Amino acid sequence: DFQMTQSPSSLSASVGDRVTITCRASQGIGDYLAWYHQRPGKVPKVVIYRASTLQPGVPSRFSGSGSGTDFSLTIDSLQPEDVGTYFCQKYNDVPRTFGQGTKVEI
């Protein structure tokens, strides 16, 4: 089975900190990776797609990098509204598997 493995599973940081989350694909997926942010009780929203493209309307403190099997999402200067869980998802082919999530707390 195809696996998308995120790390860490959770983290706690302070407002203003730089935070990095990683996602590893079990096989190469090019740059077909998306990142989503889900606040408690809310619907996920895309933050980054094609590994490094910022979704319109998303603050520029979010950035993504990587290709092939290793990817990362970075939040420069963590803000209170950034809390929640972040999921990666592969999009190169079906099944479009999600990672298990990284919970970000302040």
Add this chain to the structure above:
Amino acid sequence: EVQLVESGGGLVQPGGSLRLSCVASGFMFGTYEMTWVRQAPGKGPEWISYINSNGVLISYADSVKGRFTISRDNAKNSLYLQMNSLSAEDTAIYYCARDGRGSDRIDLWGQGTLVTVSS
């Protein structure tokens, strides 16, 4: 307003069936690929099915293959998910979702409909 609105969820007994519907508005539904995603309580999202814009290309996750059927009616701006042989493991919020133009992300989610499988 650009939105997706799901319906059809509810309580069903193990082995039962449900049909979920999703009505799209505010955009050209017939030109977009669509997806169903589910999220069990306290878990991450699980991609379960995909259908291309004209309904010809369809794919399913192994967990639902042979039990679930995705379909669409572009004339009615509607997406469907027929779910058969339901078990407790299918209990989740089911989201209708729109794939972005580059087939590279989900760029629009419905609010979800809760399916509970229990006796």
